[in-house]
Structure formats: C-alpha cells, structure tokens
Amino acid sequence: MTAMTYNVNGRKYQFDADSGMPLLWVIRDIIGLTGTKYGCGVEICKACTVWIDGSPEKSCEKRASEGVGVKITTIEGLSATPVGLRLQQAFVDVQAPQCGYCQSGMLMAATSLVARSPKPTDAQIDSALGNICACGTYPRVKQAIRKATGQ
Amino acid sequence: MTRVNQKSSSSTGVSRRAFLGGTAAVVAMFALDAAPGSKMAQALAASLPSDATGGAVNGWIQINADNTVTIAFGGAEMGQGILTGLAQAAAEELMVAWSQVRTQAAPASQSYITGGSYGIRANFNAMRIAGAQAREVLVASAAATWGIAAGSCSVTDGIVTNTVTKASLSFAQLAKDAATRTPSASPTLTGTSQFRVIGRSMARLDIPSKVDGSAVFGIDVRVPGMVYAAVRNCPTIGGTLAKTPAKPAGAIAVVPLGTAVAVVASNTWAAFRAAEALSVSWTTPSTASQLNSATIAAQAQTLMATGTPGSPAAERIGDAAGSFASASSKVEATYSLPYLPHVCMEVLNCTASVTATSCEVWVPTQAASWVQATAMAITGLPASAVTVHPTLLGGGLGRKIEQDYVSQAITVSKAVGKPVKLTWRREEDLSHDQYRPMGLVRVRLGADASGALTSLAVRTVAPSPLFQRGWMAPTGNDNVEGAEGLPYAIPNRLVEYVRHTAAVPVGFWRSVGNSINCFAVESAIDELATSLRVDPLEFRRRMLASDPRTLAVLQRAASDIGWSSTPPAGVARGLAISNGFGSIVALAVEVSQPTTGVMRVNRVACAVDCGFVVNPGQVESQLQGGIIQGISSAFWGQTTFSNGVASSRNFSNTRMLLMKETPSITVSQLQSGLDMIGGIGEVGVPPVAPALANAWSRLTGTRMRSLPFFPSANHMDD
Numbered sequence: 001m002t003a004m005t006y007n008v009n010g011r012k013y014q015f016d017a018d019s020g021m022p023l024l025w026v027i028r029d030i031i032g033l034t035g036t037k038y039g040c041g042v043e044i045c046k047a048c049t050v051w052i053d054g055s056p057e058k059s060c061e062k063r064a065s066e067g068v069g070v071k072i073t074t075i076e077g078l079s080a081t082p083v084g085l086r087l088q089q090a091f092v093d094v095q096a097p098q099c100g101y102c103q104s105g106m107l108m109a110a111t112s113l114v115a116r117s118p119k120p121t122d123a124q125i126d127s128a129l130g131n132i133c134a135c136g137t138y139p140r141v142k143q144a145i146r147k148a149t150g151q
Numbered sequence: 152m153t154r155v156n157q158k159s160s161s162s163t164g165v166s167r168r169a170f171l172g173g174t175a176a177v178v179a180m181f182a183l184d185a186a187p188g189s190k191m192a193q194a195l196a197a198s199l200p201s202d203a204t205g206g207a208v209n210g211w212i213q214i215n216a217d218n219t220v221t222i223a224f225g226g227a228e229m230g231q232g233i234l235t236g237l238a239q240a241a242a243e244e245l246m247v248a249w250s251q252v253r254t255q256a257a258p259a260s261q262s263y264i265t266g267g268s269y270g271i272r273a274n275f276n277a278m279r280i281a282g283a284q285a286r287e288v289l290v291a292s293a294a295a296t297w298g299i300a301a302g303s304c305s306v307t308d309g310i311v312t313n314t315v316t317k318a319s320l321s322f323a324q325l326a327k328d329a330a331t332r333t334p335s336a337s338p339t340l341t342g343t344s345q346f347r348v349i350g351r352s353m354a355r356l357d358i359p360s361k362v363d364g365s366a367v368f369g370i371d372v373r374v375p376g377m378v379y380a381a382v383r384n385c386p387t388i389g390g391t392l393a394k395t396p397a398k399p400a401g402a403i404a405v406v407p408l409g410t411a412v413a414v415v416a417s418n419t420w421a422a423f424r425a426a427e428a429l430s431v432s433w434t435t436p437s438t439a440s441q442l443n444s445a446t447i448a449a450q451a452q453t454l455m456a457t458g459t460p461g462s463p464a465a466e467r468i469g470d471a472a473g474s475f476a477s478a479s480s481k482v483e484a485t486y487s488l489p490y491l492p493h494v495c496m497e498v499l500n501c502t503a504s505v506t507a508t509s510c511e512v513w514v515p516t517q518a519a520s521w522v523q524a525t526a527m528a529i530t531g532l533p534a535s536a537v538t539v540h541p542t543l544l545g546g547g548l549g550r551k552i553e554q555d556y557v558s559q560a561i562t563v564s565k566a567v568g569k570p571v572k573l574t575w576r577r578e579e580d581l582s583h584d585q586y587r588p589m590g591l592v593r594v595r596l597g598a599d600a601s602g603a604l605t606s607l608a609v610r611t612v613a614p615s616p617l618f619q620r621g622w623m624a625p626t627g628n629d630n631v632e633g634a635e636g637l638p639y640a641i642p643n644r645l646v647e648y649v650r651h652t653a654a655v656p657v658g659f660w661r662s663v664g665n666s667i668n669c670f671a672v673e674s675a676i677d678e679l680a681t682s683l684r685v686d687p688l689e690f691r692r693r694m695l696a697s698d699p700r701t702l703a704v705l706q707r708a709a710s711d712i713g714w715s716s717t718p719p720a721g722v723a724r725g726l727a728i729s730n731g732f733g734s735i736v737a738l739a740v741e742v743s744q745p746t747t748g749v750m751r752v753n754r755v756a757c758a759v760d761c762g763f764v765v766n767p768g769q770v771e772s773q774l775q776g777g778i779i780q781g782i783s784s785a786f787w788g789q790t791t792f793s794n795g796v797a798s799s800r801n802f803s804n805t806r807m808l809l810m811k812e813t814p815s816i817t818v819s820q821l822q823s824g825l826d827m828i829g830g831i832g833e834v835g836v837p838p839v840a841p842a843l844a845n846a847w848s849r850l851t852g853t854r855m856r857s858l859p860f861f862p863s864a865n866h867m868d869d
C-alpha cells in the first residue's frame with residue numbers, strides 16, 4: 001500500500017492504494033466516482049476512458065502510480081469544460097444514449113476530439129471514437145458530435 | 152383487436168393509504184403484466200412463488216408537493232425506453248406537462264418480468280387508464296371544492312381550472328382529497344387526435360443521468376461497509392468445486408458456491424486478482440467430453456435426419472410434403488447457426504446485504520420479482536423481509552432475467568455477514584452465458600409451374616431454453632418463431648421442431664427463435680427466387696397480396712434503398728422481412744467487397760410497422776441498435792465449446808461492430824391504428840443476417856448458409 005494524492009476534476013483526494021491497481025478501480029472503488037465504467041479490463045472497449053492532463057486514456061491500462069502528479073478528468077467533471085458541456089447537451093438533444101453504459105467513454109473521447117478539431121470530419125470522428133457500444137448508438141453519437149460542432 | 156392488458160386499478164382493493172408518504176399522495180394504482188398469453192408469460196406466471204407476487208397492484212401515480220407527478224412501476228430500463236414510453240401514456244391522460252413527470256421503480260413484489268418486447272404493448276392501455284383515473288379523482292376534488300360539475304373544470308399542466316370563475320387549483324393542492332376518492336373503472340380517455348404526449352418523440356427521462364456519470368447501474372452501487380467479491384465459475388459446463396481453495400493473501404474470504412467459488416476482498420480489483428490467483432480443483436462430469444461444437448453439430452445433423460419432432464407440429468396447413476414432392480421448382484437448403492453470447496456492456500453483477508432478519512439486493516435485473524424469490528429461497532426469510540432495488544441496466548438483452556449471479560451475491564453476503572458487491576470479470580461474463588441456442592434449420596420450398604410458392608417445410612433443430620428450465624413438455628415446440636405464421640400466401644406448410652438436448656446452458660437472446668428461423672427462411676426464399684430467375688422483391692410481393700401491412704413495409708424498405716435502380720458497380724442489394732412481437736420489419740441492404748472475402752455494409756434501409764408508434768425517436772434508436780447488433784452477430788458472433796469449455800473470453804475474441812464500420816441506417820415508420828401496438832426492442836435483429844446473405848449472394852455468387860459469416864475475423868485489439 002502506498003499513500004497517494006490525486007487531482008481529479010480539480011479536487012484533491014488522498015488515499016492509500018496498491019500502486020499496481022489499475023487507475024480505473026482507483027477512480028471507481030477508492031475515490032468513488034462511478035461514472036467511469038469497466039467494460040473489458042483489457043484495453044479494448046474504451047468504456048473506461050478518462051483524461052489525463054487533457055488527453056483521453058484508457059484508465060484500465062494505467063496503474064495507480066500513474067495517476068499521481070497529473071490532472072485527471074472524469075465524466076463527472078466534464079461539464080466544467082465548455083466543450084464538454086456542449087457535447088453533453090448535444091447527446092441529450094439527439095437522445096444518443098440507449099442503456100447509457102458506454103456513454104461516459106464516448107463523451108470523453110468525443111469532447112477531446114472536438115477540443116482538438118472544432119469541425120471534425122466523419123473520418124476523424126470514426127477514428128477518434130473506437131469505443132464499443134453494444135446498444136448501437138453510433139449513428140446518434142455521430143449526429144451529436146456534428147450538432148455540437150455546428151455541422 | 153386489442154392485445155393490451157386492461158386490468159384497472161379500481162379492482163385492486165389495496166389501500167392507497169399504504170403508499171402515502173410525506174405530503175405526497177397516491178391518486179391511482181394499477182397492475183401491469185409481462186407478455187399476456189405468450190408461452191413465456193405462462194411459464195413465468197407459473198414459476199412465481201405465490202407469496203412473492205404481491206397481489207394485483209404493481210404501480211401507482213403519486214402527486215408530489217411541488218406539483219410534479221411520480222409514476223412508479225416495476226419494469227427494467229435497459230435503454231429500450233420503457234420508463235419513458237409508459238410514462239407518456241400516463242402523462243397524456245393526467246394532462247400534465249412532460250417536465251412535471253418523474254418515474255420511480257416499484258418494489259420487487261410489484262414488478263413484472265421485462266422481456267419479449269412486451270413492456271409497452273402489454274401495459275400501455277393500463278397506464279392510460281391509470282392516468283385518466285388519477286385525473287378524474289383530482290378533477291372531482293376540485294369540482295367538489297367549488298360546488299360545480301366536473302364538466303365545468305378544465306385541466307392543463309397539472310392545474311385544474313374552474314371554467315366559470317377562472318379559479319384554479321394545482322394537483323398538489325387537490326391530491327390529499329383526491330386520494331380518498333374511488334376512481335371510475337372506466338374513465339374517459341383522451342381522443343387520439345388530441346394526443347400531445349403519446350406519439351411524439353418525448354425526451355427520455357433516463358437520459359440526462361447518462362451523460363454526466365450520475366446514472367446508477369448495478370455495478371455502481373455502493374453500500375456502507377460493503378466488501379467486494381469476484382467469482383471463478385467452473386470453466387467446464389456441469390463441473391463443480393472439488394474442495395474450497397485456500398484463501399489467497401490479502402483476501403477477506405473464500406466462499407464455495409457449488410459450480411463456482413467466490414473470493415471477497417476490499418475492492419473489485421483486489422477481488423479479481425485474488426480470483427485469478429486461486430488454485431481451484433474442479434470435478435468435471437464425464438459427459439463434458441461430449442460438449443464439443445463439432446459433436447453438437449453432428450448430433451444436430453442426426454436429429455435433422457432421424458429426430459422426433461414436437462407433437463403436434465408447430466404449424467401444419469395442407470400437405471407440405473406432398474406438395475413439395477410434386478413441385479416443379481424446389482429449393483432444399485440447410486442453415487446452421489451458432490451459440491451466441493449476449494454481450495451486455497455492463498457485466499453481470501449484484502450487491503446483496505443479508506442479515507439474520509433482512510435481505511436487501513441492488514441489482515440490474517429484468518426480473519425483480521424473481522430476485523425476491525431467489526433471496527427468499529437462499530435466506531429462508533419471508534417476502535416482507537426482502538427488499539429488492541432494481542437499478543438501471545447496462546444492457547439486458549435477455550441475460551439479466553437469469554438468477555445465477557443474483558444467487559451468488561446473496562450466498563456470499565450471507566456467508567460473510569456483510570454487504571457484498573459481486574462482479575463478474577468480462578471473461579466470466581462471456582464464458583458463462585446462457586447462450587442463444589445453436590440451430591440447424593432445413594427449409595424445403597416448392598413452387599408450381601407458374602412460379603408460385605406452394606409449399607414450405609421448416610424443420611428446426613435446436614436446444615430449448617424453455618425445456619432446460621422445465622417449462623415445456625418433452626413433446627413441446629420451442630424456437631419456432633420466425634418459421635410459423637409467415638405472412639406469405641403459402642397453401643401448404645409444415646413447421647417442426649426437434650429438440651437438441653446438448654447441455655450447454657441456453658437462454659433468451661434478443662428476438663429468441665426469430666433470430667434463428669428468419670435467417671433460414673428469408674435466405675431460402677431468395678434462393679428459390681434466384682433459381683426461378685425472379686426478382687426477390689417481386690417474388691415476395693406476389694405472395695403478400697393479401698397482407699397489405701407487410702407488403703407496404705416491404706415496398707417502403709425497397710423504395711428507400713432505391714431497389715428499382717441499378718446499384719453502383721461493385722455494390723449489391725438484399726432484402727429480408729421479419730414479423731414478430733406484433734411488428735413487421737423489412738430491411739433492404741447494400742453491401743460491397745472492398746477486399747476479397749470481406750463484406751462491407753454500405754447502407755441499410757429499414758421500414759417498420761409496429762402498429763401505433765408511442766415514441767418515434769425511440770423506435771428509430773431501437774431499430775438502429777438492433778440492426779447494429781444484428782451485423783455484429785452475423786459477421787462474427789459465436790461461442791464454440793471444447794470439452795465443455797466455452798471459447799469466448801473477452802472482446803479480444805468477441806468482435807463488436809465499431810462506429811467506423813457502421814453503415815448509414817434509415818428507419819421509415821408506417822403507422823397502424825392505436826389498437827395495435829407492437830414491440831420494437833427485438834424486431835430489428837432477425838432480418839439482418841438474411842438480408843446480408845442475400846445481398847452477398849447477388850454480389851459474389853456465393854451463398855452463405857452458416858453463421859457467423861466470418862468466424863476467423865472475430866478478434867479485436869486495442
């Protein structure tokens with residue numbers, strides 16, 4: 001067990017954790033922010049996407065020690081960014097979520113895409129959103145991104 | 152003819168006082184049902200313990216102090232929009248604004264089973280009646296206050312207005328008095344032409360919580376003092392724990408579960424790691440060596456040739472065999488389908504807290520009443536001591552009707568005396584599913600000299616979820632949906648079912664038998680059209696002259712894809728239709744072959760007639776989702792078995808369609824009257840595989856009769 005300090009969504013968290021624990025489980029079980037989801041644990045589904053210093057990362061592939069000294073943003077903190085809020089609103093406007101389980105990861109990926117490319121092409125959207133959605137929300141997620149970027 | 156359940160709240164006799172809380176008042180109660188009249192409903196009803204059925208009330212309408220309205224009922228929300236669709240029915244009749252509507256889960260004892268695409272069609276009318284009853288008692292209170300006739304009152308947005316004096320009272324002001332009044336058994340319903348809420352794409356009530364991380368799925372439940380459990384299920388079907396393994400360092404407990412073993416730790420990851428570290432010895436049955444996919448397939452071939460079909464046959468009209476023998480053109484083809492995992496994005500999980508006198512369960516479930524029964528059986532507690540909190544489901548697809556994961560969590564909590572959240576790793580979830588049955592389907596079609604289809608004989612060999620659960624006699628039929636009752640004019644028909652007894656656990660998978668038979672029948676129809684050199688649209692059209700609903704749906708899909716035009720070079724089109732769950736769906740698809748042996752789906756035009764459309768936006772998203780799941784399954788979906796061990800591990804070998812592979816999908820909705828409401832959760836899936844196979848055959852000349860199409864391309868990586 002190692003004492004750690006995290007900055008998540010602008011808030012400080014201090015706790016003891018096994019340094020090998022995946023960041024995903026630190027966020028969910030120790031910090032208690034459950035919007036970030038477990039889908040596979042093997043770095044494929046992207047349900048666990050968070051931002052580390054602003055760039056989207058799969059939290060199941062990061063270790064607890066890698067969360068120290070960086071700024072972590074989860075779905076719970078997304079609305080603090082204007083682009084994030086715009087994307088969330090667009091997801092609601094087009095009624096994108098079905099079961100909703102993959103949507104946190106989708107939103108984290110979509111927001112960082114739009115932050116980088118304010119008018120992403122379809123090809124850019126396709127390549128930035130490699131998230132698995134078993135419900136098949138892809139058409140509406142794409143529609144939401146277009147809407148949020150005035151396309 | 153109406154198919155909806157019409158029980159009304161006034162027949163319940165349960166005191167509304169029992170539900171009163173704070174300043175809120177319950178003004179109407181109602182009863183909802185699963186699939187009335189279906190085989191599944193009969194089985195479900197028969198299997199409910201008598202003390203867990205909770206009498207006849209399973210929902211109510213409560214007026215809150217802030218003049219919002221809470222509609223409580225027991226149904227599972229897994230993205231299919233049930234909460235919203237049923238709330239629309241009640242809100243319409245209550246005459247409240249959509250922004251005033253809240254929903255809440257009813258207790259387990261008052262829940263119904265969510266499955267069979269019945270959520271809306273079974274319960275829509277009951278919800279309208281309840282809403283109208285609530286409005287009528289509220290209006291009666293206002294009228295009594297003012298000493299006027301109810302007819303002199305009007306209602307808008309939850310406010311009752313005296314049309315003479317223009318005085319007004321809110322529902323909240325009236326609720327206490329209204330709750331003491333007896334509602335009419337046959338309240339006045341809003342006319343169809345007056346609908347403001349029903350039939351519109353009202354915003355789903357669960358969506359805001361799904362974009363900010365606040366939605367609570369089962370896996371997100373946190374209970375004070377909770378510990379975390381992971382399981383190792385016996386890898387071999389039918390195997391059991393030989394002895395309880397030693398507790399790994401750092402774990403809190405190891406709990407034997409018969410066919411599995413659980414490890415308890417202080418967080419999910421520690422539990423996962425401890426489960427992996429366990430050194431477990433299993434006792435595997437000698438029969439496990441028989442559970443190989445090749446063996447199961449060979450047994451199916453034998454059963455096809457010599458098995459005894461269910462008796463009487465699922466459908467027998469005229470003389471299909473005689474007509475086939477004398478037909479001038481024939482097709483006989485056999486189609487094979489694999490076991491399929493459900494692949495809900497939220498893995499199986501359940502949180503339970505068992506004490507000597509109580510049991511609480513938080514769980515993503517399609518069957519909260521069964522969870523209650525499971526808890527009673529394990530703990531020995533009475534129904535009154537068991538509380539079930541159904542959560543949102545991160546996908547259900549038929550998997551979360553089962554009780555395996557629920558009983559594990561309850562057993563572990565009982566053993567350790569603490570609240571426990573039990574989570575299956577993805578690897579456990581995929582390798583211990585209750586799979587869509589494999590199937591072998593033989594179709595014989597015969598046409599006369601004029602090219603008209605005169606005989607259809609379908610023989611489906613498949614394991615039976617109903618029989619495995621003891622819900623069906625050995626001579627019964629299962630998995631014949633999609634083969635029986637076809638809309639085509641075919642004078643001679645025989646639909647038979649031969650039960651395969653392979654011990655792989657099978658269950659209810661989105662669209663059940665339809666997903667099996669629609670592939671076979673709609674492929675065979677195209678094969679016959681091809682051999683007759685008749686356009687597949689024209690061939691189907693001729694057989695649908697007396698079914699204008701199905702014909703209209705088919706023609707719409709065909710025109711949406713531009714069937715009459717020549718497709719671009721390197722592109723071919725295919726069609727399929729499916730009738731099920733009270734709805735009709737036609738798909739027209741366009742496929743191409745970017746590299747040899749690789750199929751790309753370019754476009755899908757879907758047309759649907761689900762009777763009356765309650766929420767068009769929701770119909771569209773359910774069909775898009777069903778079509779996308781249908782493509783994943785048709786391309787790659789399967790679980791194979793080797794000596795009783797499932798092949799599926801993780802997404803690494805369970806490939807799912809991604810956004811970049813998703814075609815454009817249009818959904819055209821044709822409406823029939825309000826007295827017909829069809830289900831939409833499942834109907835999108837069945838026609839996908841045959842439409843793709845039909846298009847591929849036109850593109851390449853190769854007919855694909857075996858699912859999945861591309862089994863060796865089933866891997867994904869990061």
Ligand code: FES
Pocket residue numbers: 037038039040041042043044045046047048049058059060061
């Ligand atoms: S849980 Fe991290 S990629 Fe699937």
Ligand code: FES
Pocket residue numbers: 097098099100101102103132133134135136137230496545546
């Ligand atoms: S919305 Fe259900 S998995 Fe994407």
